[in-house]
Amino acid sequence: xxxxxxLELLGTLTFAISGALAVKDKSEDWFGAGFxxxxxxxxxxxxxxxxxxxxxxxxxGDMNIIYTILGGVLLTSFFNKYLQKLRRTLSLFxxxxxxxxxxxxxxxxxxxxxxxxxxxxxxxxSAVFGGVIRxxxxxxxxxxxxxEIYASACLLGGMLYLLLSYFDFDRNLNFILSASFIVSVxxxxxxxxxxxxxx
Numbered sequence: 001x002x003x004x005x006x007l008e009l010l011g012t013l014t015f016a017i018s019g020a021l022a023v024k025d026k027s028e029d030w031f032g033a034g035f036x037x038x039x040x041x042x043x044x045x046x047x048x049x050x051x052x053x054x055x056x057x058x059x060x061g062d063m064n065i066i067y068t069i070l071g072g073v074l075l076t077s078f079f080n081k082y083l084q085k086l087r088r089t090l091s092l093f094x095x096x097x098x099x100x101x102x103x104x105x106x107x108x109x110x111x112x113x114x115x116x117x118x119x120x121x122x123x124x125x126s127a128v129f130g131g132v133i134r135x136x137x138x139x140x141x142x143x144x145x146x147x148e149i150y151a152s153a154c155l156l157g158g159m160l161y162l163l164l165s166y167f168d169f170d171r172n173l174n175f176i177l178s179a180s181f182i183v184s185v186x187x188x189x190x191x192x193x194x195x196x197x198x199x
Contacts, residue, residue, distance in 0.1 A: 003172045004104060007179065009068045011100025015041040016072025018093040019134045021083055030077060036137050037073045041065075043130035048105050048122050052112045091190050094143070098127035099182035102154040103161050103175050116162050123158035124151055127182075149189040149196065157182035 019040030020033040042059045049057045059065040076083060105126025109119035128144050128151045135142040144151050161178035165171075188194060 004107060004175060007100050007175060008104045009064060011097050011104065012041045012065055012068045013072045013075075014093040014100070015097035015130050016069040017076050017083075018097055018131070020073045020076035021080075021093070022134050022138045022140070030073075033076070034070075034073045036134055037076070038069050039137070040130045040134040041069045041072070043133040044101055044105070044126040044128065045130075047129045048108060048126040051125070052109060052114070052122065054108070054112060058108075091187065094131060095183045095186040095190075096179075098131065098150070098154055098186065099157065099179040101127040101130070102157050102182055103178045106158045106161050120155060120158040120162060123161075124154040127151075127154040149185060149194055152196070153182050153185040153189065156185065 016037040019037035022040075023033045023036040042057075042065070045058050049055070102123040104123075106119045106123035108126070109122035110116075114122070131150075132142040132144055157178050160181055161174055164174040164178065169177075
């Protein structure tokens with residue numbers, strides 16, 4: 001559980017940075033950047049907890065999540081020039097965030113006693129909803145509606161986690177492998193413009 005919790009906080013940190021970086025292109029207002037970083041970091045987990053009926057919401061019951069988000073926004077503030085020069089960093093942070101939130105979302109859903117199919121979907125929701133809110137707030141087309149593989153990578157990664165769990169894979173190793181799979185799929189899709197056919 002300690003590794004999972006640490007990775008959940010890391011996912012929260014990366015999403016907070018992702019949200020703060022996204023708004024920096026639009027405004028110099030750091031309250032706006034902080035707000036966007038906050039809702040990006042807690043959006044998916046909040047939706048998951050509400051749908052699962054899990055209260056209090058994860059960020060309401062754990063101040064470490066709030067402190068982690070604040071840390072992410074401050075890091076973006078201090079190292080903004082460096083991060084802005086590495087625009088692909090947004091994709092990296094976003095990819096890390098969705099990977100970590102997917103597997104932690106699957107775990108949370110399983111702990112609530114839902115079927116494995118629902119757990120995989122809850123993992124996907126946990127991962128992508130924060131990014132949808134972020135992109136909407138900065139007036140961008142949400143990543144989930146763009147060409148590259150995004151939500152489907154989360155769904156596949158969640159199913160991989162469930163499959164390895166079924167075969168009694170070491171839990172911590174499974175967590176790392178499944179998250180790494182999602183990051184790899186997402187970054188490869190962005191780099192090589194891999195996408196599903198248009199409708």
